[in-house]
Structure formats: structure tokens, C-alpha cells
Amino acid sequence: MSNDGAPVRRSRRGSGAVTLHDVAKLAGVAPITASRALSSPTQVSAEVLRKVTEAVSRTGYVRNVLAGGLASTRSRLVAAVVPTIAGPVFLQTVQSLTEALAERGYQLMLGQSGYVNSREDALLEAIIGRRPDGIVLTGILHSPEGRKRLLAAGIPVVETWDLTPTPLDMLVGFSHVEVGRRVAGFLHARGRRHLAVVAGDDERSRLRHDAFAEAARAAGLPPVPIKRVPAPTTLKSGRAALAELLAEHPAVDAVFCSSDLLALGVMIEAQSRGIDVPGRLAVVGFGDLEFAADLQPSLTTVRIDGAAIGRQAAQFIVERAEGRQVGERVVDIGFSIVERDSA
Amino acid sequence: MSNDGAPVRRSRRGSGAVTLHDVAKLAGVAPITASRALSSPTQVSAEVLRKVTEAVSRTGYVRNVLAGGLASTRSRLVAAVVPTIAGPVFLQTVQSLTEALAERGYQLMLGQSGYVNSREDALLEAIIGRRPDGIVLTGILHSPEGRKRLLAAGIPVVETWDLTPTPLDMLVGFSHVEVGRRVAGFLHARGRRHLAVVAGDDERSRLRHDAFAEAARAAGLPPVPIKRVPAPTTLKSGRAALAELLAEHPAVDAVFCSSDLLALGVMIEAQSRGIDVPGRLAVVGFGDLEFAADLQPSLTTVRIDGAAIGRQAAQFIVERAEGRQVGERVVDIGFSIVERDSA
DNA sequence: GTGAAAGCGCTAACAA
DNA sequence: TTGTTAGCGCTTTCAC
Secondary structure, eight states, X not given: OOOOSSOOOXXXXXXXXXXXXXXXXXXXXXXXXXXXXXXXXXXXXXXXXHHHHHHHHHHTOOOOHHHHHHHHTOOOEEEEEESOSSSGGGHHHHHHHHHHHHHTTOEEEEEEOOSSSSTHXXXXXXXXXXXXXXXXXXXXXXXXXXXXXXXXXTOOEEEESSOOSSOSSEEEEOOHHHHHHHHHHHHHXXXXXXXXXXEESSHHHHHHHHHHHHHHHHTTOOOOOEEEEOSSOOHHHHHHHHHHHHHHOTTOOEEEESSHHHHHHHHHHHHHTTOOTTTTOEXXXXXXXTTGGGSSSOOEEEEXXXXXXXXXXXXXXXXXXXXXXXXXXXXXXXOEEEOOTTO | OOOOSSOOOOXXXXXXOOOHHHHHHHHTSOHHHHHHHHHOXXXXXXXXXXXXXXXXXXXTOOOOHHHHHHHHTOOOEEEEEESOSSSGGGHHHHHHHHHHHHHTTOEEEEEEOOSSSSTHHHHHHHXXXXXXSEEEEESOOOOHHHHHHHHHHTOOEEEXXXXXXXXXSEEEEOOHHHHHHXXXXXXXXXXXXXXXXXEESSHHHXXXXXXXXXXXXXXXXXXXXXXXXXXXXXXXXXXXXXXXXXXXXXXXXEEEESSHHHHHHHHHHHHHTTOOTTTTXXXXXXXXXXXXXXXXXXXXXXXXXXXHHHHHHHHHHHHHHTTOOOSOOEEEOOOEEEOOTTO
């Protein structure tokens, strides 16, 4: 032991965990070599790889991604911002995003912006502070300053669930206007004449329903009453909205709802009033949530492939982070009208 | 300019973003002083605070939390592990957890373990690699090695949604056994004699339903048939399960479901067969999801305050991270039976 | 109240 | 293929 006299100045700092240095020492190589053995095994000799692998498993070493991220300016962290995770709409997207990222060694950090933009600033600060390799935005960012900050931070941004005319950066979505038009045409073609809307109070649903109303007008149908309910939408507000709607517009024979949950509420209210669906009233939902097919009657609805949105967003961000240039930066994921019994 | 001769070796590394050094220089103080102005403003003079604040807003500086975390060995990151986020059960918990953490300057990183434990190892590695200040586990961690690794990493762990007899560390939950007993008593007291169960295939629901069946037996009721459906539970599987159940046990007059979604499926199937609920069949759900109160008939169910679980978990972890010792490390959040029309 | 020095644990850049 | 050096951007420790 060469501990002769001089005090062993073991620093009190640090986590005390096994570091790459420990592993390297045990394997008899330089730290950088151990690092390479872990991140690009093909670049080291078989012998080194073996020794390092063994040292890792003997020590239980787990790489400190924070330190790695600091050194490489790549955090392998992706932030997802949703209004709230509690609405079932974006769940599939968040789920598939998490999975697709995890498969490639990235993690998801979750941020909830709420439906008001008060917390948005603090949220952005928290996100930018982590230097994520990308941000996935669901729903449009409210404030122009927010958009500016994001751009200024140089973080790749994927906006989803909409096809905005002026994307910040990358975009995965579909046309809400087209949805509105197509559903109006669908109902019109099936002989419905008194169309109505029950909708959550958010930007995207407004796009759909303005287009819906406009298409109805263009087809020569009477004006479309629109009942707005606060976001997030609930079964309860669907029931209440139908009650109000029928009181004011008894002739209504078709309702387009901005979510399947709302549609379920409308159907339950109709049923409890003895109104036949679809005989007397057609109901169309939005989202094709898992329960839609199994309702009685089964729900006709607009299907969005939320999981595909998540996967595509993950791919965009990973490609960008790894320096591969992405060709097309806007993807229209499309939608389809799933025709079932309720309309 | 003292740029005489010697080349200005500007490194090509780094993100190019504004750093604390830039802010400090602009404010005319040392970096450490700028750091203090930002993290503990009370420790610097008013003058310094003013200058630093101004420099921050002029440069648009956002602190690099990765670097801070590396230096302080506190990442201000908390990992949440759920089987899948797509089931509505844990949503409230994840939502309130995210919010409660954000309020205290912590962020949530989301991990999905799936209902099989194949991905669990990779997930744990990814989590530990980020050196989170805490982990919130929902549902028991499957493998003993996983438990060992977590403990070895020295990361505070909060287990939720259950009251395991041998907690890893901290615990926020309720007794599933007690739920089963109480619901059995509830149905028995209302004159039901032929109890049955429709349940998702997970550990916690098994606890509830074994206790439910046992309580029924103890009360002298006939054996309780249990229909298991794969997790995650769906409306569809609820419908199918009731159909099977009635075929095999036509006398059944009460069904306890392991989720509200399952209960909704059971109710819809009953309705489509002309079986009166609650007259001929009582239905009890689990979770008190937001739609439960507005079904027709409204759903009697077991209410768990998922948001309270999230808040308490956040508090546990933050207190631990900030060195404050937590007194009681196990909290029983309780539950209640919400009596509505379906039973 | 303020600052200088020394890392946190890792990887980019350059060299051999 | 492997190693040396010099940071990444921040905060701890210790001194004034």
C-alpha cells in the first residue's frame, strides 16, 4: 500500500455510485475505451469488449446519462406537452411515443400545459432547462412568445394532431377542416337534414365544426346549432348538451360530437328519453376510442390513428437528433369515418 | 483588446447556448454568485440580484438542469412506472403526480413496463441511468432482481395503489383485501345471494376478488364464480364475460367488476339482453371514473382518490430528496363505496 | 456577501 | 484500435 503519509483525499462529493472510471480500471483500459465498448461495441476489439462487459456486470455499473448528455450535448430526452393527460384522446399518442422512443434509447418527459396558458411559461422553462433532443407538442402552443422561445432554444419541435398552415418545425397531423366536411357529407348522404354539433371548447374542434356547419350550409341544409361544452369533454356534459339542444331545436336528427365520450353522453341521454338512435337521431363521435365499437348501438365515429402519430413523431425527432436529415417534414396521417350503427 | 498573437481557441463543443458564465460576465459578478442569485436569492445583495436578473432577461438564459444535476447529484427528475398509461385507472395519479412535482421544480419521466416483465430490465436501466431523485411504482415490480437493483441504486421508491406487507421503501395505497370484503358485505346486506366477479387478470384485482369470494363464503353464500379477462380491461371484455357468466350461472344476481369500464360492458350487455339493472342484476364497478355517475343507471362503484395518491407520492419523494426525514412512510389512502343506482 | 478552485461523470477532438 | 487531453455547464468546498 503506498498510502505513506499523504492523506487520501477522498472527495465527499459525488453520488458514490460506480463510475465508468471504476469499470475501466477493473477492465484494465482507459475510460474512453470503456465508453466506446458500451456505446459502439463494433469499434473495439473483442478482447476489450469482453473485459469491459465483465467489469460492468461485476460492478453493476449503470451509465450516468446526465453526465453523458452534458458531454455530448445530447440528452436523449424528449419532452411531450399535452393539455392534460387525463383526457383519453392523446393517450395512445403518448403511449406509442414513449414506446417508440424507449426502443431507441430515448426517454419521455411529460408536461401538462393545462387548457389555460398561465402555466405555459413555467413549463417551457422547465423543459428547455433539460435540453431535450426534441419536443412533441399536442395542440397548438398558445402564446407567440412561447413559440419564439422554443425556436430560439434550437430544439426540434414536432407539432401533432393538427395540420397548421404555419408549422414551427415538423408536423404530424390531419386536417380537421376535412373531417368536418366529410362528416357533414356523410350525414347528408344518409338523409339527415337537421344537423347539430356538441363540441368541446378547443381550437381544433372549432376547426372541425366550422367546416361542418359550412358544408351543411353549402348543401342547402338549415343552419347548424352548435353547443359548446368546456374542455375536457365528459359524458355528463354530453348528456346536458343534448338536453339543451333538443329543447331549443326539436327537429335535430343528427349530432356530430367532438369526442366519443361526448357521443356516449348524447346516446345515454337519448336513450333515457326514449329517443331511438339511430332511427330518430344519428350520433357521430370523434376519436374511435376502444369502447366505441361495443356500445349499444355501436358508435359511428371518426378514427384517428393516435399511435401512428406518436410513432411518426418519435421517428422525426430521433432522425433529427442523430443528424440524419429528414426529407418531408410534414406528414398527413389522415383519418377515416368508421361507419357503425349509430348513424 | 488583448487578443495579441495567441489564437482564440474557441472550442467547437458545447451547445452554443447562453451559459451562466455569460450571464455572470454581463452582470459583472462571478459565476457562482450568479448561480446563487438564481437558486437562493436571499443570499445575495439586492444590487447583485438586480443585475443578474437583468442579465438573465436580456440574454434569455435558461439554466442547464443537466449540468446542475451532475454537479449537485440531484436531478430533480422523478420516474413514474405504470403498466401502461392507456388504461384510465392510473391517469389521475400520473396527472396529479406531474402537477405536484412541477410545482416544486421537479419533472416527471414516464416509463411503461407493460403487463409482461420482459421490458422491465431495460426500463430499469434507462431509469437508473438518469439518476432520478425518486421512482414511483404503480403495481408491484415483478422481478426480485428488479427490486434489488432499485434498492442498490439508492433511489427513493414509492410504491402505490397497494398496501404490500413488505414495502421496498415508501408506500401510498389502500387495502385491496378490505375492498373485496366491504363490497361483498355491501351486496349481501342488500339481499344479493348469487355473487359473481368479472375481473382483469392482474395481481391487485386478484387480491380484491379472493377476499370478496372468501367473505361471501363466510356469509354462507354459494361459491362465487370468477370470470377473468386479460388486462387491460375493456368494455368489450365486460360484455363477453357477462354473456359467459350467465350461460354458466344463470342465477347470478350481482357482479363485482374490477374496473368501471368492465362494469359498463356488463351493463350494456345486460341491457341488450333485456336484463334489468339493478332489478334483476346488481353491478358494482371499481375506480369511479368520471363517467360512472352519469351512466343510466348510474354506477355503484368503489372510489379511489387517485389524485391524492399522486400528491402524496410527490410529497414523499420531494421531502426525501430535500433531506427532510419523512416520519410515517406508509400511507393508507383508503377508499369508499359510492352507492348509486346500479346496485 | 462574494469568490477561486476543483470537480460531478462522461465524451469530442485530436493524436498515436 | 486505443489513449491523452480538455472540456460540457454547473455547484460544492473552502477561503476571504
